[in-house]
Amino acid sequence: MNRLVQVAGIIDADEAALLCAEGVDWLGFPLRLPSGKDDISEEDATKIVSGLESPRAGVLISYLTDADEVSEFCTQLGVTAVQLHGDVADDQLRKLKSDRPDLYVLKSLVVREDNAEELLALVDAVADSVDMFITDTYNPATGGKGATGLTHDWEVSAELVRRSPKPLMMAGGLNPDNVAEAIRQVRPAAVDAHTGLEGPDGRKDVAKVRKFVSESRRAFAQLG
């Protein structure tokens, strides 16, 4: 999996259709969030996922930490990839990978001011049990770990890319205006954005999505 563009936080079928039409590869569905405020129902997400044509794919974004629960939820939704945002124990990651070799597992690395060493150690510890890592940015003001719209120190992301034997998707405050420079500096395998592509109404803005996709493709191509 290389040079993917993912957009997270799908609200409904119209938004999913817009993203597919603009050439987004993976669509992320944050569900069963700890806040209890999901943007879409599980039923609607399932319907959208079932209508996606390969190579487009739906990705469950989840704070679940139990391998069996994750596996069952993925089956329910019909997704073939899951992005784990919670503090999943190493043994649960191993179990998920061994029980569900068909599932593409992404593990988040949430960058804070002072946790680079911790994240590098996590990469070393769990790389064998995941298919890809995804960075994100912690918001100290709210405690938020995802969809914060904040960038982090890209030198940390670049160090994680160099350290990881598995591909890394870059996320955290990316938008149409900074994604090309992020790709140039960090050299990730994939990029993801959520809030940076929204308009004032909280829905994905077609012009922002179009520019995010084209800037990402251009910058990936320039990596050679």
Ligand SMILES: O=C(O)c1ccccc1NCC(=O)[C@H](O)[C@H](O)COP(=O)(O)O
């Ligand atoms: O997207 C969400 O709503 C979300 C909520 C809670 C945890 C993770 C979440 N999404 C994960 C993603 O892949 C987001 O796109 C990522 O956090 C980047 O968001 P942003 O900084 O707004 O681009």
